[in-house]
Amino acid sequence: MKKHLFLVLTSILVLLLAACGGTGSGDGGEKKQQFLTIATASSGGTYYPIGVGMGNLWTEKLQGEGIKATGQSSAGSVENIDLLRKGEAQLAILQGLIGAQAVAGSGNFEGNAYEDLRSISMLWPNVEHFLMMNDKVSTGTISDIEGTTFSVGPQASGTEQSTLVMMEGINLTKENIKPEYLGYDDTVSAMRDGRLDGGSVPAGIPVAAVMDMYASGVDATVLEVTDEQLEAINNVYNTWYRFVIPAGTYPNVDKDINTIAQPNFLGVTKELDEETVYQLTKTLYENLDFMYGVHDSAKDMTLETALDGLPAPLHAGAYKYFKEKGLEIPENLIPPEAK
Template identity: 70%
Template sequence: MKKIYYCIILMIALLFISACNKNASGEKKKTQFLTIATASTGGTYYPIGVGMGNLWSEKLYSEGIKASGQSSAGSIENIDLIKNDEAQLAILQGLIGVQAYTGKESFKGEPYLELRAISMLWPNVEHFVLMDEKIKSGTISDMKGTSFSVGPQASGTEQSTLVMMEGIDLTKDNIKSEYLGYDDTISAMRDGRLDGGSLGAGVPVSAITDMYASGVKASILEVTDEQLNKINEIYHTWYEFIIPKGTYPKQEEDIKTIAQPNFLAASKKLDEHTVYLLTKTLYENLDFMYESHHSAKNMKLETALDGLPVPLHIGAYKYFKEVGLEIRDELIPPEAR
């Protein structure tokens, strides 16, 4: 009798599992494994990528979708991972995305025209800090003639900083270049060994919080509309960003700077329905994502297209049109024209 009872329970369990792996129409779905390329496990890309993988695996189980975040060397490697179908999705820095799409810098002569954007995730906010005694106009042009850290050598910070400098007609010849990490930059400024530095990241940046809290007599420089336009003439991926007053200790006024997107990308080969489901599920479950990392709290539907440097994937395009977002002409996928 016990044997029969256990057999019945087992059959019910198997039927339940089978039912759970069917979509709304009752059709059984073949499991689709999606890898999300991120960056090192100690940064922001990885926990947000893992968070998206957990979200999609949970909410799209009936569609047969199973997703997971994978650590990597960052944006440049992530392009290769997508190209080689070793990852189906990736988080990319805006500048690296546009360089890959246009075949410049690390991708010189090899434009990756199949690269598509799914959504801006959170902003990489540019923080140019300078000792108050060196500030004249209050804008990033004030770095001229100073000792200034452009970020660690070969880092995304260095690449971005040099592009922004080019946009305001400056080169390394116009400054005394240093190549320091964020904490070391603030420490050197505190000790009087450095005038300023570039510290791009999601707000608040802990090193800059320390700068304000510890009484370093320095400020965040602003970026004018004219400067932003000139920077975007080189690579169109930055947009205006306001750091609200009170973000940092003793910060009594809003600060007008710029940001570039950290965005979710895929190849145009990833099928339209899958990307539509991923995008829709992401924006219908933002509270889930907010638990993955504090930077994820910047994810909002109204900013989903901010600064995207490459055309949208047609699946994401379908979703954003459906919810009524205004889509810039350059973001319309060639496949939808």
């Protein structure tokens, strides 16, 4: 009798444990943990804080999905493509130009196209800031970099690549300057110390390093881009557009700055599963107020501009979300996986 009772109680206990579920990834249990790395750029620009902010958002809101995401600094867009290829990052913030080159197998990716690159969303415009010490300024435009000691950005970065394309558009090469390869904060520090005449610092406004330049009294300015220069640059790669930095954006700057911009976008490897990317996209757009508090540049993120300027097809997960929201998806952005 006691043996029979013991067997009955044991059976009941097993059934109860099965009903409660475990900690694995089976039916009824917790989701399998996913650790996602978001490649960004150097810490003095805009990519890094926005990447970290997205990681924090996803980790907080998608705990139940087992997702933990972290923004990591890098050398920028060109390296980020390599990190995606190697599986060392699952997502990356990328400059529009670099994404276009990677998809086409041109520029830095000549003969080495990255066919697995997919887009999630346009994030914000990448605003060109060509900084120059005032004693080197003559026309007030980007042509003034000729003959100066000028930082084109870290080697292999998106900054370097876009800067060289812009220089090509105005008939300049590295031979026309004394090139340095510095990050944003180091560029301004070197200018302050008299070791550098200027540098290229593209990012969403306001750029922390440029804020520091003006606030700390460095005798320098942001050079402007004329309509003729914009047209010439777009004859090399048609990806830039007019952008006006409003007066008051930077300390002690009481007039508009006429420059240009290109889109920044969130890229992803197509290998990341559809449901995960769907949840990431949905969570991002349902929590824009959170992102607006991360950085002023994030305030340019809207559902209406999500597809603007994307150089790679959407990931199937992002495609699913945007279709649900009623967006009209251009043919070139429909993922091959969905056709």
